[in-house]
Amino acid sequence: MMRRKNNILKIFIILLLVGWWQHYSYAQVNKLLEAFDCYQNRDFNCAKSKVDEVVLHPETKDEPVAWSLKAHVYYQFFKNYEYNVYNSNYRNEALNAVQMSQSLAPDAETETNNKRLIKAIAESYFNQIKIFLYDSMNYERCLELYSNYKNIYKQVEPAMDFKSKDVEFYLSVGGQFVTTVKKLLDLESNIPQSLFDKYTEISKVAFNKVIELDPNHPGALKGLAVAYYNQGAKLIKEMSFDTPIEQIEQIQENANKYFKQALPYMQKANEVKPNDPDIIEGLTGIYYALHENEKYIEYKKKLDSLKKQSEPK
Secondary structure: OHHHHHHHHHHHHHHHHOOHHHHOOHHHHHHHHHHHHHHHOOOHHHHHHHHHHHHHOOOOOOOHHHHHHHHHHHHHHHHHHOOOOOOOHHHHHHHHHHHHHHHOOOOHHHHHHHHHHHHHHHHHHHHHHHHHHHHOOOHHHHHHHHHHHHHHHOOOOOOOOOHHHHHHHHHHHHHHHHHHHHHHHHHOOOOOHHHHHHHHHHHHHHHHHHHHHOOOOHHHHHHHHHHHHHHHHHHHHOOOOOOOHHHHHHHHHHHHHHHHHHHHHHHHHHHHOOOOHHHHHHHHHHHHHOOOHHHHHHHHHHHHHHHHHHOOO
16 A cells, blocks of 8 residues: 555656646645645645645646545545445545546546546445445345446446356355345244245245256255255244144145255255265255155265264364
């Protein structure tokens, strides 16, 4: 970061040496120099005050270096005060300023610094996803953040292939929602149906997105299997001694449909990644739920063997 600040200051000094100062009054040149100095010394309040005046002044409002400095200053304010804020005014101002700098035909080194900053701003949206995913389970906000990340990053890398990031994003979303549902099932039987359905559907959509990109992704295959398994497990768990006997058979039949939907995904995950303890455990649970005792015993033995192998000697 310090090297980047020194580069920005160096650019400004070079501009002065080649006669940039001849186009502006001494007061504005001095004001911009002071803003750079404040930024280099990490006095961001001072830098903000001075650079805000420079970019508004008629003489310097079209100077790309000034707008670049403003962008860097406001990004520091975002990092210091609003890093967890979704719609940060400081980040918005930083992005607007660096885009303005880019539109004013900056020199090569300023353009390079601008592109680095644009990428950093884009990454800040991606990094915020974990806040709204793990802390508040806000899927819609996560989608917005991810869209912002990609759209801003494309300003610098228009041909960027986001496949690996897409897989990372949707796998994280699916994993968080399906795991949350499983934890709720383990803790209590009366999960609100609307919440259960919403979380399950989100996880299925997310895992299917990953499978579209990578049909043999073991994590997505396993996750989708767990999502279906959870649906069957919820039906079974909600039965009680008071459940009319004529309903039990129908409930079990409906649950088995979900277990059967889960099975091929877990089987394929096992083909792709054999002897993975989590996948073997998943197959053990599904076969148990389907009352396929031979298969259950086969995979239970495999699971016990894998657990024994992982024990410290």
